[in-house]
Structures are given as C-alpha cells and as structure tokens.
Amino acid sequence: MSALVKLVILVPCCFFLVALIKFLYDYLWTPLRIQRTLNSQGIKGPPYRFIHGNNKEVAKMKREASSKPMGLTHDIFPKVQPHLYSWINRYGKNFLFWNGVRAELVISEHELIKEVVKNSERTFPKRKPTVYLSKLLGNGLVTAEGERWVKQRKLANQVFHGESLKNMIPAVIASVETMLAKWQGQEGKEMDVSKDFRLLTSEVISRTAFGSSYLEGEKIFAMLNKLSIIMSRNVFKTRIPFINKLWKPADLLESEELAREIQECVMKIVKKREDKVVNREADSFGNDFLGLHVNVYHDFYDDNRLSLEELVDECKTFYFAGQETVNSLLAWTILLLAIHGEWQEKARSEVIHVFGNQNPHPEGIAKLKTMTMIINETLRLYGPSNGMMRKVGREVRLGKLVLPANIDILIANAALHHDPQLWGDDVHLFKPERFAEGIAKATNYNAAAYFPFGLGPRFCVALIKFLYDYLWIPLRIQHVLNSQEIKGHPYKFIHGNNKEVAEMRREASSKPLGLTHDIFPTLKPHMYSSWIKHFGKNYLCWDGVRAELVISDPELIREVLKYTEKTFRKRKPTIFPSKIFEGEKWLKQRKLVNHVFHGESLKLSFPSHFIGAPSTWYQLPELCVPARRSSIS
Numbered sequence: 166m167s168a169l170v171k172l173v174i175l176v177p178c179c180f181f182l183v184a185l186i187k188f189l190y191d192y193l194w195t196p197l198r199i200q201r202t203l204n205s206q207g208i209k210g211p212p213y214r215f216i217h218g219n220n221k222e223v224a225k226m227k228r229e230a231s232s233k234p235m236g237l238t239h240d241i242f243p244k245v246q247p248h249l250y251s252w253i254n255r256y257g258k259n260f261l262f263w264n265g266v267r268a269e270l271v272i273s274e275h276e277l278i279k280e281v282v283k284n285s286e287r288t289f290p291k292r293k294p295t296v297y298l299s300k301l302l303g304n305g306l307v308t309a310e311g312e313r314w315v316k317q318r319k320l321a322n323q324v325f326h327g328e329s330l331k332n333m334i335p336a337v338i339a340s341v342e343t344m345l346a347k348w349q350g351q352e353g354k355e356m357d358v359s360k361d362f363r364l365l366t367s368e369v370i371s372r373t374a375f376g377s378s379y380l381e382g383e384k385i386f387a388m389l390n391k392l393s394i395i396m397s398r399n400v401f402k403t404r405i406p407f408i409n410k411l412w413k414p415a416d417l418l419e420s421e422e423l424a425r426e427i428q429e430c431v432m433k434i435v436k437k438r439e440d441k442v443v444n445r446e447a448d449s450f451g452n453d454f455l456g457l458h459v460n461v462y463h464d465f466y467d468d469n470r471l472s473l474e475e476l477v478d479e480c481k482t483f484y485f486a487g488q489e490t491v492n493s494l495l496a497w498t499i500l501l502l503a504i505h506g507e508w509q510e511k512a513r514s515e516v517i518h519v520f521g522n523q524n525p526h527p528e529g530i531a532k533l534k535t536m537t538m539i540i541n542e543t544l545r546l547y548g549p550s551n552g553m554m555r556k557v558g559r560e561v562r563l564g565k566l567v568l569p570a571n572i573d574i575l576i577a578n579a580a581l582h583h584d585p586q587l588w589g590d591d592v593h594l595f596k597p598e599r600f601a602e603g604i605a606k607a608t609n610y611n612a613a614a615y616f617p618f619g620l621g622p623r624f625c626v627a628l629i630k631f632l633y634d635y636l637w638i639p640l641r642i643q644h645v646l647n648s649q650e651i652k653g654h655p656y657k658f659i660h661g662n663n664k665e666v667a668e669m670r671r672e673a674s675s676k677p678l679g680l681t682h683d684i685f686p687t688l689k690p691h692m693y694s695s696w697i698k699h700f701g702k703n704y705l706c707w708d709g710v711r712a713e714l715v716i717s718d719p720e721l722i723r724e725v726l727k728y729t730e731k732t733f734r735k736r737k738p739t740i741f742p743s744k745i746f747e748g749e750k751w752l753k754q755r756k757l758v759n760h761v762f763h764g765e766s767l768k769l770s771f772p773s774h775f776i777g778a779p780s781t782w783y784q785l786p787e788l789c790v791p792a793r794r795s796s797i798s
C-alpha cells in the first residue's frame with residue numbers, strides 16, 4: 166500500500182475518531198458528569214437519556230394531560246406544565262431534567278430565585294435563544310445580553326416613560342371604543358372575545374408604537390403568531406447531531422421564510438417613516454417607539470447607534486411581546502369576571518364611581534383598587550409567562566449548591582403562583598380579596614413568591630408595570646402613611662412634588678435676603694415655609710416617584726441614626742456615580758479612615774490641617790470624620 170493511499174484512509178479515520186470522541190464527550194460524558202455533580206448535592210431528577218434527554222417523557226406527559234377533559238377549575242399547572250408539576254412532586258422544589266443534551270435546573274425556592282434574577286456580576290445571563298426563538302425575536306430586548314441589552318433597555322425605558330406614555334392614552338381609548346362599538350347589539354350572544362382582544366392589542370401596538378394602523382401590522386402579527394406556534398411545538402424536540410447540519414426540517418425552513426418576510430415588512434414600515442422626513446412631510450422621525458429607534462439607527466455620531474438588524478429585532482420583539490401577553494391577560498380577566506359575577510359587579514361599580522362618564526385617565530386608574538386586585542389574581546392563576554429562563558455563565562455558588570458552568574436554569578413562576586404552601590388551601594380559587602392589602606401583604610413580604618412581570622433588572626419593560634410603579638405603589642404608600650397620621654403634599658403622577666419644590670425655590674431665591682442668619686426658608690423653602698408648618702414635624706413628600714418621609718422629631722431622628730439591624734441604610738446616590746458602601750465594606754473603609762484620623766497620625770498632620778482645612782470643619786464638628794475624631798481625642 167502506497168503512502169498516499171495510507172494517508173487517504175488514515176485522515177478520514179482520524180477525523181471520524183476525533184468526531185466520535187467529541188460526540189461522546191458532549192452527549193454522554195458531560196451530561197453524566199453534570200448529573201453526578203448535582204445529584205451529589207441533593208438535586209435529583211429524571212435520569213439523562215442518551216441524546217434525547219427527557220424530551221420523550223415530556224412529550225408523552227403533555228399529550229396525556231391535554232387529552233384528558235378538564236373541569237371548570239383554576240388548577241391549571243398540572244395541565245399546562247405536567248412535567249414540571251409531576252417532577253416537583255417527585256423530586257422536590259429544585260430539580261434537574263434534560264432538554265435533549267442541555268441540563269435544565271428548575272428552581273422554585275425563593276432565596277435561590279432572588280439570587281438568580283439579581284444576576285450580580287452577570288453570573289446568570291439569559292440563555293442563547295434556540296434556533297426558533299431567534300427567528301421569532303432575533304436578538305431583541307428579551308434575549309439580548311451585555312452592552313447590547315443596556316443600550317436597548319435604555320431606549321425602551323424612554324418609550325414607556327412619562328409624557329410618551331401619557332401621549333399613548335388617546336390612541337388606546339380610540340382602539341377600545343372601536344372594539345366596543347363592534348360589540349354593541351351582541352348582548353346575550355356567545356362571542357370569542359379572545360379574537361377581538363388580539364385585534365385590539367394589535368391595533369394599540371400598531372398605533373402607539375409604530376404610528377400605523379392594524380392593517381399595516383396585520384401581516385407581521387399573523388406571521389409572528391405562526392412562528393410562535395412553530396416554536397412551541399419544537400421546544401422539546403431533540404435535534405439530532407450531524408443530521409441537523411445536513412437536513413433542515415420543514416418547520417425550520419418555514420420559520421426561516423417567515424423570519425425573512427417579517428424583516429421585509431418591518432423594513433417597509435421603517436422606510437415609510439424615513440420617507441416622511443426625506444419628503445419633508447415631517448421634521449423628525451417622531452418620538453414613539455419606532456421614531457426613537459429610527460433616530461438612533463440614523464445617528465452616525467452616537468457610539469450606541471443601532472444596526473439595521475438590531476432595529477428589526479427590536480420591532481419584532483415589541484410586536485410579539487406586547488400582543489401575546491396583554492391579549493392573554495384581557496381574555497382571562499373577562500372569562501373570570503364572567504364566571505364570578507359578584508366580582509364583575511364590584512369592578513363595574515368601582516369604574517363607574519371613579520370615572521362616571523369620563524374617559525379613563527392615569528390618576529383615576531390608580532384609584533381602581535378592586536380592578537387591580539382582580540388583575541393581580543388573574544395574573545397569579547393565568548399569568549402569560551411560563552417561566553423565566555437563564556443559564557449559569559460560569560461555575561458559581563447558588564445557596565448551598567455549586568453549579569457547573571453552562572447549564573440552563575428555569576424559574577418556574579407557575580409552580581410558585583399555584584403553591585398551596587404560599588397561598589393556602591384556597592390556592593386554586595379565584596379570590597382577588599387576597600390582594601386587598603397589596604401584593605406585599607398577600608405574599609407575606611416575599612418578593613419571590615409572586616412575579617408575573619418578572620423580577621430584578623430584567624423585569625417587564627411595559628406599560629402595565631409602569632402604571633404599577635408610578636401610580637399604584639406611590640398611592641399605596643401615601644395611603645398607608647396617611648392612615649398613621651403622617652400627612653403631606655399629595656403625590657402627583659410621575660413628577661411627585663418636584664414642580665412645587667422648584668416653584669418655591671424660584672420664588673424664595675428671587676426675594677432679597679436681609680442681613681440675617683435665618684437662611685433655612687431661603688435654602689429649603691418647601692420644608693420650612695410650607696410643609697413643616699402645614700403638615701407638622703414629620704411629613705411625607707414626593708421626589709418624583711420616590712416617597713420621602715421628612716422627620717424632625719428628635720426621638721425619631723435618634724432611632725433612625727442608631728441604625729440597628731441595618732434598618733435605615735444610606736440611599737443610593739442619585740447625582741454622582743460613586744457607590745455608597747454598606748455593611749462589611751463600609752466597616753472596612755471606615756476603619757481605614759479612622760486610622761488616618763487617629764492619635765499619632767493626627768498629631769503629625771495637625772499643622773497642615775490648620776493651613777489647609779476648610780473653616781466648615783470647625784463649624785459643623787458633628788458631621789465630619791476628622792473633626793469628630795479629634796474632639797474625641
């Protein structure tokens with residue numbers, strides 16, 4: 166045999182051998198190693214099966230669950246996620262299962278959830294989207310990570326903020342009125358409201374985010390809908406190694422085609438907006454969602470400029486994330502109100518009491534206590550999110566566990582929202598009254614027990630969350646403090662009391678000040694001349710959406726400054742980017758500083774202090790570390 170023939174045989178053999186070793190390493194060695202590591206730490210779960218993982222079991226359980234008829238019950242967790250339901254019962258709150266070759270650690274223990282969503286030092290990033298999810302959302306805000314996410318989140322926050330949100334209200338009202346007009350004359354007839362809600366949410370998103378009508382977005386919504394169906398039927402389908410690379414399944418081909426068409430449609434809408442500026446029909450791209458994004462796409466001087474791909478992905482994300490979620494919430498709320506007539510009555514009389522014949526307005530919406538309770542309970546029983554997905558970026562400690570890098574994490578919202586240990590024996594009943602005193606009380610002050618909008622920095626960016634933060638929470642705080650005799654200037658939507666403060670300051674500084682040491686009314690006119698006089702020594706005011714409890718009662722001041730059990734911490738700085746250290750870190754730094762301003766070292770630096778020190782040190786001895794230390798000395 167010639168050397169050349171030997172080579173021709175040997176090279177493919179070596180190649181095959183290396184490929185085989187790599188294959189066995191990825192599909193056998195690594196999963197078994199991960200399984201052993203986690204089993205040894207008490208995390209159990211169904212055993213890994215070669216290539217398929219547990220996908221066949223999941224498919225079987227889902228088939229069985231959906232083939233059984235379901236009574237009129239709200240206990241939907243076993244029906245919707247039968248695999249999670251059954252494995253939580255068998256293996257405990259945290260367990261491991263296998264989506265093909267990927268290890269998926271399901272967690273439903275509060276402390277672990279809090280740790281994961283905090284994602285400090287980016288240890289628990291979002292997962293890389295699956296091939297189908299990337300066709301659906303691309304690398305938009307929902308899936309993006311790192312710098313890209315920061316950039317996109319900033320832009321999205323601008324959309325769901327202040328004035329831009331207020332400006333959306335008339336469009337929302339117009340869309341709802343169109344739907345209600347269609348419903349007129351339908352009393353007593355059976356209707357598929359979810360179809361109409363899909364149309365409504367599509368119309369609202371098209372109008373408010375893209376400045377177009379539903380007809381323009383219709384094709385995009387239909388294609389996104391098709392894509393999401395393809396994606397959900399492929400979640401637990403095993404991708405066979407090698408074969409994937411050679412042969413594309415029909416679903417993949419169809420989703421590629423759909424993604425291409427969606428891109429074209431989005432580009433048409435973008436082009437239409439650009440043309441308006443080019444043809445001088447508009448002098449800017451606008452300040453709705455599309456306008457803000459097109460602006461950044463065209464800003465050549467901005468380091469954070471969006472690429473064309475990012476622009477399209479962001480649009481897809483908003484079309485999809487906005488429609489499916491709100492549509493589901495509306496449809497379930499209406500169904501629940503239809504079943505529970507007494508709550509329907511309560512909701513109706515509250516709305517009539519607050520708005521009468523007026524159109525809804527933000528201040529009124531904040532007063533809808535019963536409606537908020539109903540929505541909270543609907544989101545608990547039928548929340549649209551079926552889990553928050555993360556992965557382990559690098560080997561890390563989570564509670565008592567040490568997790569290997571590159572495994573997936575699933576935070577099972579539904580498991581928590583349907584957990585009788587958290588909600589009591591009536592967990593499967595529709596009882597909005599459990600939220601009568603707010604979410605904090607209903608969950609026993611456990612933030613990781615109820616999170617329909619997510620938790621941590623990746624919480625939902627949308628409007629409902631905004632209203633919640635900017636209206637419901639401030640008004641609840643105000644109510645709680647008012648009921649304890651703490652009065653104050655009322656909270657105003659978004660601005661709090663900032664406008665009043667600015668006005669008083671302007672007035673105070675425009676008046677000439679005589680030769681007097683009574684400078685407090687000039688420096689802090691809102692406190693002195695107005696609010697302390699009106700509301701007493703302790704009162705509540707609003708720095709934007711932040712509640713600020715002003716105290717000048719010496720007893721309370723002593724209590725706060727005592728700082729027992731770290732109950733009254735320093736606030737986060739607002740202006741300077743510097744960090745405020747707390748806890749261990751503060752102790753360490755304070756020790757260091759004390760050392761510098763102590764005994765001998767102070768004696769040595771005394772002469773220079775006299776020359777260099779600002780006179781305020783001696784005027785305000787109790788505020789400054791050096792002066793205080795020296796007086797103790």
Ligand code: HEM
Nearest residue numbers: 306307486487490491494550553617618619623625626627
């Ligand atoms: C009832 C309504 C909604 C619910 C229950 C909901 C729920 C959620 C949840 C649970 C997350 C967190 C996902 C995670 O951490 O992995 C999320 C994120 C997100 N939501 Fe919503 N959502 C709703 C409405 C909307 C709407 C109307 C929009 C857009 C118009 C939207 C856009 C987004 C986006 C872009 C993110 C990703 C944020 C980020 O990662 O920074 N959502 N939503």
